Amino acid sequence: MSLSEELRQLYQEVILDHYKRPRNFGKLDPxxxxxQGYNPLCGDQLExxxxxxxxxxxxxxxxxxxxxxxxASASLMTEAVKGKxxxxxxxxxxxxxxxxxxxxxxxxxxxxxxxxxxxxDYPVRIKCAILAWHALRSALEEGDQxxxx
Amino acid sequence: xxxxxxxxxxPAAKAFDVRKVRADFPIxxxxxRERPVAFLDSAASAQKPRAVLDAERECYEEYYANVHRGVHxxxxxxxxxxxAARETAREFLGAPRVEExxxxxxxxxxxxxxxxxxxxxxxxxxDEVLITELEHHSNIVPWQMLCEDKGAVxxxxxxxxxxxxxxxxxxxxVTERTKIVAVAHISNSxxxxxxxxxxxxxxxAVGAVVFVDGAxxxxxxxxxxxxxxxxxxxxxxxxxxxxxxxxxxxGKTALLEAMPPYQTGxxxxxxxxxxxxxxxxxxxxxEAGTPSIAGAIGLGAALRYLMDLDRAGWAAHEAExxxxxxxxxxxxxxxxxxxxxxxxxxxxxxxxxxVHAHDVxxxxxxxxxxxxxxxxxxxxxMEHFGVAASxxxxxxxxxxMSDVDALMRGLDKVTEVFG
Numbered sequence: 001m002s003l004s005e006e007l008r009q010l011y012q013e014v015i016l017d018h019y020k021r022p023r024n025f026g027k028l029d030p031x032x033x034x035x036q037g038y039n040p041l042c043g044d045q046l047e048x049x050x051x052x053x054x055x056x057x058x059x060x061x062x063x064x065x066x067x068x069x070x071x072a073s074a075s076l077m078t079e080a081v082k083g084k085x086x087x088x089x090x091x092x093x094x095x096x097x098x099x100x101x102x103x104x105x106x107x108x109x110x111x112x113x114x115x116x117x118x119x120x121d122y123p124v125r126i127k128c129a130i131l132a133w134h135a136l137r138s139a140l141e142e143g144d145q146x147x148x149x
Numbered sequence: 150x151x152x153x154x155x156x157x158x159x160p161a162a163k164a165f166d167v168r169k170v171r172a173d174f175p176i177x178x179x180x181x182r183e184r185p186v187a188f189l190d191s192a193a194s195a196q197k198p199r200a201v202l203d204a205e206r207e208c209y210e211e212y213y214a215n216v217h218r219g220v221h222x223x224x225x226x227x228x229x230x231x232x233a234a235r236e237t238a239r240e241f242l243g244a245p246r247v248e249e250x251x252x253x254x255x256x257x258x259x260x261x262x263x264x265x266x267x268x269x270x271x272x273x274x275x276d277e278v279l280i281t282e283l284e285h286h287s288n289i290v291p292w293q294m295l296c297e298d299k300g301a302v303x304x305x306x307x308x309x310x311x312x313x314x315x316x317x318x319x320x321x322x323v324t325e326r327t328k329i330v331a332v333a334h335i336s337n338s339x340x341x342x343x344x345x346x347x348x349x350x351x352x353x354a355v356g357a358v359v360f361v362d363g364a365x366x367x368x369x370x371x372x373x374x375x376x377x378x379x380x381x382x383x384x385x386x387x388x389x390x391x392x393x394x395x396x397x398x399x400g401k402t403a404l405l406e407a408m409p410p411y412q413t414g415x416x417x418x419x420x421x422x423x424x425x426x427x428x429x430x431x432x433x434x435x436e437a438g439t440p441s442i443a444g445a446i447g448l449g450a451a452l453r454y455l456m457d458l459d460r461a462g463w464a465a466h467e468a469e470x471x472x473x474x475x476x477x478x479x480x481x482x483x484x485x486x487x488x489x490x491x492x493x494x495x496x497x498x499x500x501x502x503x504v505h506a507h508d509v510x511x512x513x514x515x516x517x518x519x520x521x522x523x524x525x526x527x528x529x530x531m532e533h534f535g536v537a538a539s540x541x542x543x544x545x546x547x548x549x550m551s552d553v554d555a556l557m558r559g560l561d562k563v564t565e566v567f568g
Contacts, residue, residue: 003566004182007515011508011566020503042507043524043537065537067505068567122511 009118010125011068014076019068024061024078033142037064037135039127044070048135055085060136067128069119074132076113086140093137100129165462167549173198173454174547184517187555192337192496192543193521195368195390197451204450205392208443216442217416217433231442234449235432238397241452242382243373246402251432252445255396256364257287259383260331262398262435263360264291266408267381268329271358274300277326279357281306281314281343282533283336286526288362292331301328308533312339312488320351327357334366334377338527338541339488340471340496342366349378358404364388368545369467369494371456380404386444390545391451395444398435405431412437463546467495470544474553481560487534496543498525501560504567506538512566513540516559518552 031049038045046064050057060082062074077096081089095106096113102120119129171177174196179186188196208230214223216231232247239247253259268291272278278292282305296303304327306319314332323330330352335342349359358380363372367384374382381400387393400408410417410428414437419427428434474497478484487498501509510522521541524531531537542556 003562004515007512007566010511016567041523042505043528043531044507045537065505067507069508071505125507125511128507 006118006121010122012115012118014112014115015068015072015118018072018075022062022071022075024059024075024082025063026061027063028059028061033139035135035139037131037138039066039070039131041124041127042067042070044128044131046070046074046132046135048074048132048139050136050139055087057081057084057086057089057140062132062135066131069116069125069128070131073116073129074135076116077132077136080111080113081136089136089140093133096133097130100126163457163459165459165466167466167547170458171547171549173200175199175202177547181517181519182515184555185551187516187518187548187552189542189544189548189552189556190519190521191368191545191548192365192388192541194387194393195545196547197390197392197447198454200450200454201391201447205443205447208446213443215439227442230446230449231440234445237449237452237456238399241367241371241456242397242399243371243375244399245375248431249399249402249405251398251400251405251435252440253383253396253398253435254394254441255385255387256362256383257385259381259396259398260288260360260362261291262411263381263383263400264295266411266435267358267400267404268292268295269298270407270409272296272299272301272328275326276301276328277304277322277324278302279304279306279319279322279327279330279352281319281332282308283312283314283339283341283343283527283530284331284333285337285362285364286528288331288333289529292329302326305529308339308341308530310534311490312336312341312530313490314341314343314348316344316347319348323351323355323357325355327352327355329358329360331360331362333362333364334382335363335369335494336488336527336530337365338498338525338530338539339490340365340493340498341488341490342492342494344492345377345379353378365494370464371460374399386448386451389448389451390454391448392441392444395441395448397448402431405435408435410434410437414438416440458546467544467546470548470550470553471495471497473550474542474544474556477553477557483564484560487536487539495545495548496541498539498541500536500539501563504563506540508567509540509560509563512563513556513559516555516562518555518559520556 028049032052034049044066050060060078098104119125212226214227216228304322352359360381361379363384367389383398385396417437483502506522
C-alpha cells in the first residue's frame with residue numbers, strides 16, 4: 001500500500017517513536033511550575049510540570065493522553081527545553097510555532113524538532129503539535145490552564 | 150391488443166435504488182486525494198440532494214421576497230412556498246396541526262427555546278428534569294442552566310455497557326417531582342435508538358412532559374410524533390439533507406399556546422404599543438424576525454425527497470451497511486466498537502488499539518474517507534466508556550458498500566503507519 005509523501009512527513013519515525021515511547025512522561029512532585037493544556041477539538045489533555053534552577057529549566061515532564069502528534073511534540077519538547085533559560089525556551093516556542101504553521105522560517109536551529117514541520121500540510125493538526133508548547137509557556141509564565149481553541 | 154393483455158408491472162420507480170439516490174447528490178461525484186469521496190460523516194451534517202439545491206435556487210431566482218408582510222406578488226409567492234414547506238414538515242412529523250410546526254435554526258435552538266419558555270414557566274425549585282447519559286451536549290446544557298436558574302435538579306438515567314438506557318433506573322427516576330423528560334430519539338455518538346414511547350408513557354403517568362431531540366432520527370426515517378407519544382420534537386434541517394441554519398420544533402398546541410415567546414421582535418407580534426404588546430398566534434409567536442426563507446423552502450424539499458423514498462428499502466439498505474461494517478470491524482482484532490445496542494441506527498463509533506482517533510481520521514482522509522473523530526459533543530458518553538475520543542463512521546441513504554470498502558482500506562493503512 002502506498003502512503004502519500006505528506007503522510008510520510010507527518011508520521012515520521014521520530015514522531016512514532018516518541019508517541020509509542022514518550023520521554024519524560026509523568027509528573028514532577030514537587031514542581032516549581034505546572035500548567036494544563038487542553039484541546040477541546042480532540043479532547044487532548046496534558047499537564048506540564050517543571051523545576052527551575054535559577055532561570056534555567058532543570059527538569060520538565062508531561063503527562064496526559066493525546067494523539068501521536070501532540071504526544072510526540074510534548075515528548076520532544078521536554079528533551080529540547082531541558083537546561084534552557086526561560087528566555088531561550090520562549091524563543092524556542094516562537095520557532096516551533098513558526099515551524100508548524102509554516103508562516104516564517106524559524107530563526108534558530110531546530111534539530112530533531114524539524115519533524116514537527118510535517119503538520120504544515122494538515123491545518124487542523126497544527127493545534128495538536130503546539131499544545132504542549134503552549135502549556136510550557138503558560139507554566140513558565142506561572143499560568144494554569146491553556147487551551148488551543 | 151385487448152385490454153386484458155395490458156398488464157403493467159408494479160410501479161418500480163419507488164423501489165430503493167442506492168445508485169439512483171447517489172446520483173441525486175452532486176457532491177458525491179467528486180474525488181478527494183485521487184479517490185472518490187467516501188462520506189461517512191452524515192451524522193455531523195448530511196449532503197444535499199439536487200431537489201434541495203433546486204428549491205433554494207428557484208426561490209432566489211424566481212420569487213424571493215420577505216414573507217408574511219408584503220402585499221406584492223413576490224412576497225405572496227415566498228409566503229406560500231414557505232408555508233407549503235411547513236405543511237410538508239407537518240406531514241413528515243405525522244403531526245396533527247400545521248400551526249404546531251415552528252421553524253427554528255436547528256435542534257440546538259429547539260432545545261433552548263423549550264428550556265427557556267416552557268421550562269422557565271413550569272420548572273421551579275426542587276423540581277426535576279430527567280435526561281439520559283447518552284445525550285448530546287445540546288440536550289444537556291440548556292436543561293442544566295435551567296435547573297441552576299430555578300434551583301431544580303437535573304437527573305440522568307444511566308446507560309449500560311452496550312449504550313442502552315437502563316429502563317428500570319429510568320423508571321425509578323421518573324417521580325412526582327419530574328416536570329420534563331428530555332431524551333434523544335437516537336444517540337449521535339452511539340447510534341442507540343431510545344424506546345421513546347415507553348419513556349413517554351412513564352413520564353406522562355406522573356404528569357411530566359416529554360421533549361425529544363430528533364437530530365439523528367429525522368435523517369433515517371419519516372417520523373410519527375403521535376405514535377411516539379411525545380409533547381415536543383425537534384430536529385435540524387442540515388442533518389436531514391436540507392440546508393443548514395434551519396430546523397423544526399414541533400409542540401402540542403395547548404403547550405405552545407401557554408408558553409411565553411422565546412425571542413421578541415418582528416413577525417411574532419400582533420400589536421405593539423409602548424404600554425403593551427400583543428403576541429401573534431402560533432407558530433408565528435415563536436418566529437421572531439425574518440426567518441431563513443429559502444432555507445425553510447429547501448428543508449421542505451428535503452423532507453419531500455425523503456417521504457418519496459421506498460421506506461422499507463431505505464431502512465433495509467442502512468441496516469445492511471451497519472451489519473457489514475460491524476462484521477468487518479469485529480473481524481479485525483484491533484478495534485473496539487463503542488455502542489452495541491440491539492436497536493441501533495447506521496453509525497459505528499470505535500477506537501483502535503494504540504492509535505488515537507485523530508490520527509485514524511487523518512489517515513482515513515488519505516483514502517478519501519470522511520469520518521468524525523473526537524468526543525462528538527457527548528463527553529459524558531466518552532467518559533462512560535473510558536475513552537477521550539472515538540472515530541465515528543456514520544452512514545446515510547446515499548452510502549454503499551464501496552464506502553465500507555474504503556473505510557476498511559483506510560484502517561489497513563493506519564495499521565501500516567502505526568505498525
